[in-house]
Amino acid sequence: MKQATVAEVKHPRYTHRVRYTGPGGKTLQRWFKNETDALAFAKDTDKETGIEGKAFGKLGADEKAVIEFWRNFVSESSDAAPPPLIDVVREYADRWKATRTSVTVQQAFDRFIATKEAEGLRRLSVDGLRTRCGRFARDFAERPICTITTTEVSDWVLGLVDTRVPKQKGKAPAEVSLLTKKNYRRDVATMFSFAKSRGWLSDNPMENAAKPKPPKKRPGVLSPEDVKHFFEALGACAPELVPFWAVRFFAGVREQETLRMDWAMVDLDAGEIHLPETITKTGVDRTISIRPALEAFLQPLAKPSGPLCDATVTARRYALKKTIKAIDAAAQKRAKGKKFQPFSMPKNAARHSFATFHLLAFRHPGETSLQLGHGGSPELLHRHYRGISSEKEAKAFWSIRPSKPKNVTSIRERKSA
Structure with missing residues (x-):
């Protein structure tokens, strides 16, 4: 942008002319009757257009309104500089x-x-x-x-x-x-x-x-006695869900992983459950040892293949409510009219119970972490599960066995027969 220029002219009424840059870069000019007024106008125009490096031409009405507003805003903001x-x-x-x-x-x-x-x-x-x-x-x-x-x-x-x-x-x-x-x-x-x-x-x-x-809350863990009563009632109310809950309680498998499991992943001969990366939460293969307690629940109901649990969400929830109701009825009967504590199933109680009693019974944090799919790090175990129960209860937990119905025969027994 050019600087405003002052020139002497021959004119019947004016002695000087100022040429300057207006809005949009257009060159404008203005006439004056004396040099003093011409120089003053040229100086003010150069200041207004910012001739020292950032010139934008003569300010319009809206731009002047912005500057006026900002100056008033700054003057009113005495407590802190904007x-x-x-x-x-x-x-x-x-x-x-x-x-x-x-x-x-x-x-x-x-x-x-x-x-x-x-x-x-x-x-x-x-x-x-x-x-x-x-x-x-x-x-x-x-x-x-x-x-x-x-x-x-x-x-x-x-x-x-x-x-x-x-x-x-x-x-x-x-x-x-x-x-x-x-x-x-x-x-x-x-x-x-x-x-x-x-x-x-x-x-x-x-x-x-x-x-x-x-x-922060301590993980909800069921006592061995409660787990025993739960499986007794479950076997009577919804036997088709026994494998689903057995794998969760005695192998620590997550609920959604269990829902994706197939009987082909259960190798009772090798004593292992093989979870492929396609069904695990972490996307990493996991091998879980089948303890005698879990084997006792799975063996009578084992199949060569097929979903471990094919019941719908509604059916599972209905069966769980029915099972808990049966547990409370039995507990009330045992109490013989005295006040009894209703049964409750804390969130993730099966997995939390497995982690607690596995750590106490086998005293190998790294192994328990691997079974849970924690990558073998014992830090999470010590932070959440240490000190929740006792070795005596852990022994009782792993001693739980199913009450075998008379009309249920395992595949192994049928083959040998």
Whole structure:
């Protein structure tokens, strides 16, 4: 941009002319009756256009309004100095540009789920992402994902309520547990990381968002007596589910791994269960030793192949409720009218019981970790399972045997016959 120039002219009314650059780089000129006014105008024009390196021509009305607003804002912000105006403008410009190339939260969610399915993520995992991230997508559906702030996602996570329970009249819906909030935060953060990798936003707002910290709880472990009563009632109420629960209690196999198991993975002759990478949670093969307690439950019902458990979710839940009801009825009968403690099945009680009693009975943390699929590291075991029970109870646990029904014959016995 050229500097304003002052020149003496021959004119009947003016003595000097100033040429300067106006809006859009257009060259303009103005006439003056004396040199003093011409020089003053040229000086002010050069200041206004920033001739020292960043000239933008004569300021328009809207630009002057911005400068006036900013000066007033700065003067009123006496408690803390605001950032430089150029930083504010650049930040807004970046956000505005991002909205031009970004997508809505709903669109990002749809692409995220489609990608996870294409990557081969297991259906149960995809369903979990669809539930948690889908709720976030419904709440912020048409918002460009790049405009979601850390404050908004923090408030959303901390304000989650239970939508499955019908809201009672006059009562606010109950908040979900801190563990549930933590799980929602984890999955939504994964979706934002996916969006960032696609260039739909520059920063993941979840990185500095609120982090729910659920209280630490000791693993729920059943006593050997409770386990014994459970299998007695299960054999009477739902014998088809005995292998499913036996593998979970006496081999520590995870629930979803057990649902994917086939009888062909159970080698009773070798005394081992072979879990291929296709069904394990970690995607790594695992071999589990079959202890006498587990063999006693599996042998009478063993098959050459076929699903270990083919009951539906509804059937399994119904059978479990029916079994627990039978346990309580028997316990109440034994109590002979006295107060008795109802039976409860803590979450993952089967796997936790296996880990606790295996560690106590065999005193080999590395082996217990390998059986559980923890990679052989005993750190997790010591942190969660040490000191929960006693060696006496561990001995009683591994001594549990099924009450064999008279009408059940194992495949081995049928072959020998």
